[in-house]
Amino acid sequence: MLQVATIREHKDHIIERLAVRNFSDAKTIINQVLTIDEKRKATQTELDNILAESNKISKEIGFLFKSGEQQKATILKEKTGQLKEQSKQLNEQLSNVQNELNNLLYQIPNIPNKLVPAGTTEEDNEEVFKEGNIPKLHDGAIPHWEIAKKYDIIDFELGTKITGAGFPVYKGKGAKLQRALINYFLDKNTDVGYQEVQVPYLVNEASGFGTGQLPDKEGQMYHVTGDNLYLIPTAEVPVTNLYRNVLLKESDFPILHTAYTPCFRREAGSYGAHVRGLNRLHQFDKVEIVRIEHPNNSYEALDRMVDHVKEILRELKLPYRILRLCGGDLGFTSALTYDFEVFSTAQDRWLEVSSVSNFETFQANRLKLRFKNADGKSELAHTLNGSSLALPRVLAGILENYQTENGIKIPEVLQKYTGFDIID
RNA sequence: GGAGAAAUGGCAGAGUGGUCGAAUGCACUAGUCUUGAAAACUAGCGAGGGUCACACCUCCGGGGGUUCGAAUCCCUCUUUCUCCGCCA
Numbered sequence: 001m002l003q004v005a006t007i008r009e010h011k012d013h014i015i016e017r018l019a020v021r022n023f024s025d026a027k028t029i030i031n032q033v034l035t036i037d038e039k040r041k042a043t044q045t046e047l048d049n050i051l052a053e054s055n056k057i058s059k060e061i062g063f064l065f066k067s068g069e070q071q072k073a074t075i076l077k078e079k080t081g082q083l084k085e086q087s088k089q090l091n092e093q094l095s096n097v098q099n100e101l102n103n104l105l106y107q108i109p110n111i112p113n114k115l116v117p118a119g120t121t122e123e124d125n126e127e128v129f130k131e132g133n134i135p136k137l138h139d140g141a142i143p144h145w146e147i148a149k150k151y152d153i154i155d156f157e158l159g160t161k162i163t164g165a166g167f168p169v170y171k172g173k174g175a176k177l178q179r180a181l182i183n184y185f186l187d188k189n190t191d192v193g194y195q196e197v198q199v200p201y202l203v204n205e206a207s208g209f210g211t212g213q214l215p216d217k218e219g220q221m222y223h224v225t226g227d228n229l230y231l232i233p234t235a236e237v238p239v240t241n242l243y244r245n246v247l248l249k250e251s252d253f254p255i256l257h258t259a260y261t262p263c264f265r266r267e268a269g270s271y272g273a274h275v276r277g278l279n280r281l282h283q284f285d286k287v288e289i290v291r292i293e294h295p296n297n298s299y300e301a302l303d304r305m306v307d308h309v310k311e312i313l314r315e316l317k318l319p320y321r322i323l324r325l326c327g328g329d330l331g332f333t334s335a336l337t338y339d340f341e342v343f344s345t346a347q348d349r350w351l352e353v354s355s356v357s358n359f360e361t362f363q364a365n366r367l368k369l370r371f372k373n374a375d376g377k378s379e380l381a382h383t384l385n386g387s388s389l390a391l392p393r394v395l396a397g398i399l400e401n402y403q404t405e406n407g408i409k410i411p412e413v414l415q416k417y418t419g420f421d422i423i424d
Numbered sequence: 425g426g427a428g429a430a431a432u433g434g435c436a437g438a439g440u441g442g443u444c445g446a447a448u449g450c451a452c453u454a455g456u457c458u459u460g461a462a463a464a465c466u467a468g469c470g471a472g473g474g475u476c477a478c479a480c481c482u483c484c485g486g487g488g489g490u491u492c493g494a495a496u497c498c499c500u501c502u503u504u505c506u507c508c509g510c511c512a
Binding site: 041044045047048049051054055057060061062066074076077079081083084247 | 442443470471472473474479480481482492493
């Protein structure tokens, strides 16, 4: 959520940048926000004046009672009745205006960074980096869902029986390989200073609001209605909300966390040809990295996160590329996002395995995540996060790219975690 | 799940209807003293709105109510603690 003060000061710039997202209503909404905020201020001032007078009279009544002048007090009491009625009305007005203002603010996405290219679909994303060799597979190479079946390491039908489509069961070396990946990712992250945390997989409404999933995207999350809780779609939600309503010191920066969690996504409406196997699931595992940064450092931090994910993919020897998301593909809350995609050789397509974003103050404003700056003033911090990494597609990439006629080889860096070097 | 107690500033902890955004202690910040530090002393020290700056307004777990006036009384929700029940 943008701050009204920011909107007021940088109105033209914001309208111009929002055009990159094809957010055509920008000008109208921004102008509405400013008008309504003026109304808010006026109403607030009017209410404050009435409350001030009412407070003054109440105090006087107190003194009069003490000195035994009951009659004078009674006269004053009558006067407060009117004021009370007025303040009640104004209060209602104020909360209406405030709701109106908030409803507008909720509709405005984050301002894209100047690096974000214009564009409408994923075709317009900008490839900024590419590395690794696409292996030449032997004749008869197969996609990962067939590999999974052939070696009996992932059972999709069994998951369907227990829950439904999109909830696979990992078995034997498949399960072990998954666990190896989780441990490997966590170790890589903690090695460079991310503190590991284990967090709840269910979150309340306030948390969903803080990171921007609510109120608009509740359809993407599983809702436990009995207790009004949501299953997390990503560790970003609980981990970032660790810092909801927090006032930091400048010396607290940077804050770095990593967390392994399962992720639950309804993926409503995204069925189709490209969702086979591990490509798109309702439940999957992910290791996330989250940073809370001083505004001056957040873009350097973003670059460091990108470098970190690069190193992991390099170590796994998977061919990958990095995309800078265009305005049309950029998430609602993000100012700049880099997607990492691994090449899935048997499917002949790129699979997204990580998404690294800077949200600047967009989430912090909702979270009330601030720090005391050098002038002693409260200022919003910047939040960032990235996958490091999402498991299923990395797994798919390994199974497909490492397949040989004799079985699936295990990437060298993982062998000390798996305890085996081939699935056969 | 049942019964009882509690929730106040970074922490501890006063405050049970009026001048209380709130005593006191610790922590913290600045100054005096000191070669420096400690100690001692002095001053400052919650957040949000509003203002050029003041004034002023709001906030004592959340929400609602009583009252001219609520941290204080009432209702409700949440959380914590104790006891009982259940249980990985």
